[in-house]
Amino acid sequence: MTTDDKIEVMQAFVDGESIQFCIRGRGGWQDVEVPSWNWKLCDFRVKRESVLVDLDAVMQLVKGAKPPNSVTSFRCCHCIAFRTSILEALEQLETTRQLCDPKSREQGAGR
Secondary structure (H helix, E strand, O other): OOHHHHHHHHHHHHOOOOEEEEEOOOOOOEEEOOOOOOOOOEEEEEOOOOOOOOHHHHHHHHHOOOOOOOOOOOOOHHHHHHHHHHHHHHHHHHHHHHHHOHHHHHHHHOO
């Protein structure tokens, strides 16, 4: 992290934004009310907003179906490997969702 990056995080704190820290080597970001700014032991960042993702819309987008008008598709050559990785991850998520769906479990038990 550059000095400018650190200044940006500290300025965000002064401006009232929420800050998180992570102890190096331990992972896991945690909220902090008053940061110590100990950059030797910790990393600091502006707290990110949680984003709710519509899994079905993402599946359509990644599988190459026509995306909704408000979404751009993964068509550039640099995105092919990324698209493949995302597709594999989404298929795993879909399998997990099916396994966790009570209706799917009931149908499986009835066989």
